[in-house]
Amino acid sequence: MRTGADRSEIEAVKQAIRDVGLEPYPVIGEERTVIAVVGSDDERARPVVAGLPGVEQVMAVSKAYKLTSREHHPDRTVVRVGNVSIGAGSPLVVMAGPCAVEGREQILATARWVKREGATILRGGAYKPRTSPYAFQGLGEEGLKLLAEAREETGLPVVSEITDPAHVGMFERYVDMLQIGARNMSNFVLLRACGQSQKPVLLKRGLSSSIEELLMAAEYILSAGNPNVVLVERGIRTFETATRNTLDLNAVPVLKDRTHLPIVVDPSHGTGHRPLVRPMAAAGVAAGADGLIIEVHPEPPRAWSDSEQSLSFPEFGDLMDDLRRFEYLRNPMVAANRPTTAPPQELERLRARIDDVDARMAALLEERAELSVAVQQTRRSDDHGHDVSRERALLERAARTEGGILTAEEREMVFSAMLRALRSAQRREAAATAAATGAPAAAGTSA
Ligand code: PEP
Numbered sequence: 140m141r142t143g144a145d146r147s148e149i150e151a152v153k154q155a156i157r158d159v160g161l162e163p164y165p166v167i168g169e170e171r172t173v174i175a176v177v178g179s180d181d182e183r184a185r186p187v188v189a190g191l192p193g194v195e196q197v198m199a200v201s202k203a204y205k206l207t208s209r210e211h212h213p214d215r216t217v218v219r220v221g222n223v224s225i226g227a228g229s230p231l232v233v234m235a236g237p238c239a240v241e242g243r244e245q246i247l248a249t250a251r252w253v254k255r256e257g258a259t260i261l262r263g264g265a266y267k268p269r270t271s272p273y274a275f276q277g278l279g280e281e282g283l284k285l286l287a288e289a290r291e292e293t294g295l296p297v298v299s300e301i302t303d304p305a306h307v308g309m310f311e312r313y314v315d316m317l318q319i320g321a322r323n324m325s326n327f328v329l330l331r332a333c334g335q336s337q338k339p340v341l342l343k344r345g346l347s348s349s350i351e352e353l354l355m356a357a358e359y360i361l362s363a364g365n366p367n368v369v370l371v372e373r374g375i376r377t378f379e380t381a382t383r384n385t386l387d388l389n390a391v392p393v394l395k396d397r398t399h400l401p402i403v404v405d406p407s408h409g410t411g412h413r414p415l416v417r418p419m420a421a422a423g424v425a426a427g428a429d430g431l432i433i434e435v436h437p438e439p440p441r442a443w444s445d446s447e448q449s450l451s452f453p454e455f456g457d458l459m460d461d462l463r464r465f466e467y468l469r470n471p472m473v474a475a476n477r478p479t480t481a482p483p484q485e486l487e488r489l490r491a492r493i494d495d496v497d498a499r500m501a502a503l504l505e506e507r508a509e510l511s512v513a514v515q516q517t518r519r520s521d522d523h524g525h526d527v528s529r530e531r532a533l534l535e536r537a538a539r540t541e542g543g544i545l546t547a548e549e550r551e552m553v554f555s556a557m558l559r560a561l562r563s564a565q566r567r568e569a570a571a572t573a574a575a576t577g578a579p580a581a582a583g584t585s586a
């Protein structure tokens with residue numbers, strides 16, 4: 140109420156609140172009175188109350204998206220898609236695959252490749268909401284069948300976009316997760332229909348939707364009974380024309396603050412340009428995303444949709460290498476996923492990746508040497524002899540790793556050579572320190 144509002148004005152407001160079946164709780168202060176209404180987000184009282192004499196402001200204290208909000212659900216939600224967990228500190232999830240399923244060979248080859256590179260969910264559109272009615276609309280149910288076949292072969296759970304509430308039953312037969320596309324974020328009939336499904340939902344932010352509107356869309360699904368919703372930041376329309384959309388990475392920490400639901404970043408639609416996908420994927424994870432969704436195609440220039448933003452197999456491999464290098468993907472590939480034969484790439488790209496790996500190994504070796512020298516410098520000058528047991532343990536660990544291309548002996552050769560080099564560096568550093576301080580040099584330990 141305004142400062143100085145009189146008793147009759149306060150009474151009139153209380154009565155207006157009671158008239159819509161709610162209970163007013165006046166808080167009377169020295170200067171002004173605040174009237175709280177607890178336990179409902181009923182909108183009816185608002186316009187009536189706002190127009191009464193003596194009223195200064197009508198304000199919502201709690202969030203309109205109750206189930207989606209962290210206010211009432213402080214623990215983060217983990218969404219399970221098949222055997223994969225997303226959110227609440229689960230390992231980063233990479234969903235990858237073509238924009239649209241185009242045929243058996245295309246989807247199977249892509250599924251095998253992205254799995255080999257470490258993706259854990261396969262994406263592919265069977266019903267495509269295209270801007271033009273003349274553009275390829277997707278293979279329909281046939282596309283869903285091919286996705287199910289790819290799951291059979293690779294074991295990857297699949298996600299595909301649903302565009303029609305009447306399709307929920309059919310989708311449930313073929314896919315593990317229902318995707319609601321940006322163009323359908325405000326299709327409330329579709330949101331409700333997916334809310335009644337047992338399948339988890341991947342909800343994309345609308346092209347021109349605010350974060351609040353995205354959360355309200357999620358609220359439709361949760362309030363219909365489905366708690367398993369994953370939100371996607373996929374870029375919004377701005378005045379910028381250099382990119383297809385503007386990937387709003389602000390949304391990631393904002394959403395983390397407001398909701399307990401997991402958040403996935405889509406740098407493919409978010410940028411619309413192949414070279415931008417890799418850096419923005421890393422940026423999305425750095426901002427706190429629980430997962431990424433990436434478009435990958437065996438031959439991007441020939442893709443029937445979103446050709447400009449789809450990554451080739453080697454480009455997707457490079458992106459996954461980045462995620463490993465930044466330690467965003469902590470789980471090393473399981474042996475079964477590793478390629479057993481040289482992947483069919485052109486020589487130049489293979490060599491580029493070799494150079495990349497070599498450069499990283501050189502940098503890691505340098506880091507390892509710095510650590511060894513630092514460990515040695517913590518030793519007292521009369522403490523001779525290095526820690527043989529740690530070195531032996533390291534060699535044993537290296538030899539025990541199974542299922543790779545290198546044999547135990549070959550790996551031991553590499554690590555023994557490394558230990559010899561590190562001991563040599565330690566000795567030299569110790570001698571230099573001793574020469575500088577006049578103290579006797581300590582023999583170091585590399586481990
Ligand atoms: C898609 O994932 O291929 C797609 C159509 O995405 P969006 O709904 O974000 O445009």
Ligand code: MN
Binds near residue numbers: 238239408434444445
């Ligand atoms: Mn697409």
